[in-house]
Amino acid sequence: MTVEITSYEELRELLGRPMPRALNKERPVLHPRDRQWLAASPFCLVATAGADGTCDVSPKGDPPGFTLVLDERTIAIPERPGNRRADGYRNILDNPHVGLIFLIPGRTDTLRINGRARLVRDAPWFDDMVVKGHRPVLAVVVEIEQIFYHCAKAFLRSQLWQPESWQPDALPSRARLVKELEAPEASLADLERHYGPDYVKSIYT
DSSP states (O other): OOOOOOSHHHHHHHHOOOOHHHHHOOBSSOOHHHHHHHHHOOEEEEEEEOTTSOEEEEEEEOSTTOSEEEETTEEEEEOOOOOSOOHHHHHHHHOOEEEEEEEOTTOSOEEEEEEEEEEESOOGGGGGGOBTTBOOSOEEEEEEEEEEEEOSHHHHHHTTTOGGGOOTTSSOOHHHHHHHHTOTTSOHHHHHHHTSGGGGGGTTO
16 A cells, blocks of 8 residues: 655654754855855756646756856856757746756765746856857846755765766667657658767757
């Protein structure tokens, strides 16, 4: 039988109480160490939710330091060409609350930032976010409400950064997945060319 948790009290009885240090580590402004982390991070996850509560998590990546610090309470994440679904962007228009996790490859701790986001289509500092000639057409500006570092346990359990645990061939290639799930009418040879070495050349166009 499935036993469901239906109350905060039941949840706390099961998990116990957090340590004071875990509760008190939140900060509302960037510390110099946070700025260093953002300068070293090439990748983050952006979590959003629409007005109806449906959620999205989108990966964002660029050279280290792609997240621009505007001031001690504000950061900006540039848009880069993607699939144009704009799921997270549409959510932000309905509900500004966002959650961010910034990773540094090889590190097992992460930097978490929660706040309120807005979409900006141009600003003087867009010139500071040009990569390979691509100037973003929009940026997500986040007004920070909470900052804290998250512990390493999930990364240690998953062995995420340990190459000997990696199994990139556990599933078919991206081209084969597209053929099977998204575009059965497409030629596999064409898909393999599209997602092959030339794919890297198109990521900023």
